[in-house]
Amino acid sequence: GPYLADAHKDKGLNCTACHGDTMEVDDNETLVNSACVKCHGSLAKVAEKSEEAVNAHKSHLGNMNCTVCHAGHADSMSYCLGCHHFDMNIPFGKVAARVPSTTLPVVKEIPANLRTDKTDIVIIGAGATGFAAAITAHDRGAKVILLEKMPITGGNSQLAAGGMNASETRIQKEKGIKDSVDLMYEDTMKGGKNTSDPGLVKILAKDSAAAVDWLTSLGADLSDVGRLGGASAARAHRPSGGAAVGANITQALKKNAEDRKIDIRVNSRAIKILEDGKGRVTGVLVEGKHSKLYKISAKAVIIAAGGFSANPERVAYYQPTFKGMTTSNQPGATGDGIHLGDAAGGDLVDMKQIQIHPTVAAGSRILITEAVRGNGAILVNRDGRRFVNEMTTRDAASAAILAQTGKSAFLVFDEGIRKSLRQIEGYFHLNLVTAGTTIADLAAKIKVPAAELEATLSAYNKAVDEKSDAAFKRPDMPRSIKTPRFYAIEIMPGVHYTMGGLKVDANAQVMAKDGKPIPGLFAAGEGTGGVHGANRLGGNSITQTIVFGRIVGESAAKFAKQ
Numbered sequence: 001g002p003y004l005a006d007a008h009k010d011k012g013l014n015c016t017a018c019h020g021d022t023m024e025v026d027d028n029e030t031l032v033n034s035a036c037v038k039c040h041g042s043l044a045k046v047a048e049k050s051e052e053a054v055n056a057h058k059s060h061l062g063n064m065n066c067t068v069c070h071a072g073h074a075d076s077m078s079y080c081l082g083c084h085h086f087d088m089n090i091p092f093g094k095v096a097a098r099v100p101s102t103t104l105p106v107v108k109e110i111p112a113n114l115r116t117d118k119t120d121i122v123i124i125g126a127g128a129t130g131f132a133a134a135i136t137a138h139d140r141g142a143k144v145i146l147l148e149k150m151p152i153t154g155g156n157s158q159l160a161a162g163g164m165n166a167s168e169t170r171i172q173k174e175k176g177i178k179d180s181v182d183l184m185y186e187d188t189m190k191g192g193k194n195t196s197d198p199g200l201v202k203i204l205a206k207d208s209a210a211a212v213d214w215l216t217s218l219g220a221d222l223s224d225v226g227r228l229g230g231a232s233a234a235r236a237h238r239p240s241g242g243a244a245v246g247a248n249i250t251q252a253l254k255k256n257a258e259d260r261k262i263d264i265r266v267n268s269r270a271i272k273i274l275e276d277g278k279g280r281v282t283g284v285l286v287e288g289k290h291s292k293l294y295k296i297s298a299k300a301v302i303i304a305a306g307g308f309s310a311n312p313e314r315v316a317y318y319q320p321t322f323k324g325m326t327t328s329n330q331p332g333a334t335g336d337g338i339h340l341g342d343a344a345g346g347d348l349v350d351m352k353q354i355q356i357h358p359t360v361a362a363g364s365r366i367l368i369t370e371a372v373r374g375n376g377a378i379l380v381n382r383d384g385r386r387f388v389n390e391m392t393t394r395d396a397a398s399a400a401i402l403a404q405t406g407k408s409a410f411l412v413f414d415e416g417i418r419k420s421l422r423q424i425e426g427y428f429h430l431n432l433v434t435a436g437t438t439i440a441d442l443a444a445k446i447k448v449p450a451a452e453l454e455a456t457l458s459a460y461n462k463a464v465d466e467k468s469d470a471a472f473k474r475p476d477m478p479r480s481i482k483t484p485r486f487y488a489i490e491i492m493p494g495v496h497y498t499m500g501g502l503k504v505d506a507n508a509q510v511m512a513k514d515g516k517p518i519p520g521l522f523a524a525g526e527g528t529g530g531v532h533g534a535n536r537l538g539g540n541s542i543t544q545t546i547v548f549g550r551i552v553g554e555s556a557a558k559f560a561k562q
């Protein structure tokens with residue numbers, strides 16, 4: 001110390017002021033958090049008082065518990081710093097992020113007489129997949145426990161930016177956008193280099209419109225549509241004004257799960273899948289922040305714990321050339337679910353298929369959404385020249401950037417593009433954008449030759465007018481870049497998505513190495529392989545979480561009833 005608790009004591013508060021008369025501490029830290037709010041007001045109220053340039057109490061992570069960052073009897077640590085690099089003072093805090101270990105604790109022997117909770121279905125991971133599965137299974141009459149090892153729910157889904165791909169939606173029809181399920185299937189297969197599981201891709205495309213309707217019925221806003229790389233039509237659904245999709249949908253899902261009183265447990269890491277000795281899954285072993293080891297006995301287990309982009313050792317194991325690269329992922333994306341399923345006998349597919357996203361802000365973990373390019377931005381190198389079709393697939397765009405001097409490039413756009421996409425304001429807020437009143441002014445600030453940059457923009461604007469990009473064959477150029485001010489963000493590729501994972505069938509059952517389903521074990525989302533093959537198209541990930549999250553919830557509920 002001294003810690004936050006000491007400061008409270010100095011103010012005359014005793015232990016029960018924060019911990020209640022029962023002094024009970026569950027893994028959600030329910031009592032303490034409600035005591036914080038009782039004295040200090042809600043997160044929104046605290047945010048109103050903030051004078052900081054970056055208001056940590058008002059973030060895209062939604063309404064979080066106070067104890068996510070503030071600890072009573074240990075160093076406080078800002079959750080934001082897991083991804084950001086702000087100068088952020090936190091009372092009794094360390095300027096460091098609390099990040100989970102990238103490896104699961106090894107359990108040699110499970111102690112006898114452990115507390116055992118009982119449920120129908122236990123779900124590992126509270127991102128979009130886990131929430132979609134939990135709500136669906138609950139609505140089919142199953143009792144559900146949703147586990148999340150991080151102190152907040154939302155996972156990587158919460159960070160999803162560009163959109164959710166779906167075809168033949170009501171919203172597309174209203175906007176007069178021509179698209180079809182077949183076209184989405186073809187684009188996805190082509191994007192994945194024809195190595196995806198065609199059956200799973202058919203489901204993704206066919207159920208995508210219903211997934212958008214379902215989310216909308218739960219209160220999400222998917223009313224804007226943009227176009228992302230590798231898509232033959234505008235099908236990336238996102239909130240109005242082009243706001244980020246992830247925070248909007250995960251907060252709607254969370255609210256719906258809470259309204260249904262689903263048992264959501266944060267700070268709760270599943271560390272082993274339990275089975276009966278005959279191959280049937282019977283539950284999980286959990287390590288809770290306060291409850292320590294305990295068991296949950298369940299009729300079905302759903303793995304929805306995402307991929308492993310934030311596990312640098314594993315990324316380098318499968319792709320040695322990606323060693324040391326930054327990532328766009330939240331620190332919890334360490335691949336626990338894949339590891340747990342593997343240890344339970346599940347087969348793995350496509351593990352070497354790791355996607356790097358071309359545009360992560362240089363020196364950070366902040367993804368600059370592909371939608372900035374989708375809405376018209378171009379990429380230029382240090383010579384002030386374009387070097388690639390900006391809307392090509394991510395692997396090709398990333399390879400092109402890594403081939404430039406400095407292994408980075410500049411995303412260049414203007415006031416018109418800025419106005420077209422609400423997410424861009426966030427990059428200004430985070431100080432990631434360099435602005436110039438003229439092209440020459442911008443060029444000077446980012447140290448590229450002004451004449452080259454001017455020539456590049458004038459050639460590009462001509463291509464926009466002629467609707468033909470002879471230089472790089474960019475298929476879609478929705479806006480020219482000629483309205484001051486002019487802007488640039490330095491970007492470099494970062495590990496973004498792991499395409500491989502547990503092998504599943506069309507009912508989201510995990511397949512064993514002998515090709516048969518493991519009874520009681522289900523999986524969906526990024527921790528499964530087969531949907532994206534060798535390369536995932538932007539916007540297909542959120543679609544996968546909802547389409548297969550609903551399927552896995554339904555399948556597991558059916559299985560649990562048998």
Ligand code: MEZ
Pocket residue numbers: 160161162163228367368369370371537538539540541542
């Ligand atoms: O699906 C994605 O990964 C995506 C659209 C990312 C982004 O650039 O916004």
